[in-house]
């Protein structure tokens with residue numbers, strides 16, 4: 001029996017020592033990488049300096065190591081903050097995960113292979129991949145980039161939403177040549193068609209425009225990762241509560257419609273369709289109101305309240 005205890009103790013001690021050694025090793029690597037990064041770019045913040053004449057052959061890899069470490073830390077921090085962001089945000093995150101899991105099962109024929117051309121499945125895989133990317137980027141503090149991908153999910157959501165209402169258009173979309181398809185089914189044409197059909201539209205024209213100008217295209221007012229009341233532009237991987245919430249909500253809305261439309265268009269048995277509808281419904285119920293279209297109004301409201309409080313205090 002003593003031998004068993006000794007073996008168990010040795011195992012635990014070994015695991016602990018191994019963990020500790022691994023952490024120490026990781027910290028040492030990051031420290032080395034940071035030193036190489038600083039030596040290479042020489043940040044001087046206004047003081048006179050010259051760049052070093054010699055550079056390490058692996059400095060690029062080490063710079064990426066530092067950036068990856070920063071991204072990982074932001075992702076862990078976002079995940080730790082989420083449960084404290086009210087009721088909807090953590091539930092929204094939970095439901096996004098469920099929808100992604102169900103869409104993955106559907107699109108990979110894990111429940112049933114319906115045969116045929118698998119075009120619907122491929123569109124869902126594309127949307128799901130973008131959704132996974134958007135979620136990860138949002139957690140890592142790449143909010144603009146997350147929204148760019150959410151916009152892509154929204155485009156597929158709109159297309160599938162239209163096809164679920166007008167099945168004949170899905171057949172037409174499949175058979176058109178590339179040029180005609182782009183003309184007839186451009187994102188703006190799809191939004192117009194959805195407006196005529198009268199179904200709930202995921203990416204409205206105004207939201208699409210806002211997503212495009214804030215997250216996709218550049219203009220003289222471009223201000224990256226600006227999700228704070230002060231409106232300061234930043235690099236990526238800095239946690240911003242509003243940024244995370246906007247990303248979750250924008251992604252959730254797009255993903256809900258992909259989930260609904262997929263269930264409608266699929267040839268799945270009723271139980272599986274019900275599961276998809278339920279996940280989509282739970283997601284939209286837990287989607288918050290703060291989004292790309294109204295975040296500026298929210299900041300203005302907060303600023304007004306702050307000014308009122310300060311005026312009352314004087």
Ligand SMILES: [Zn+2]
Nearest residue numbers: 109113114115
């Ligand atoms: Zn299949």
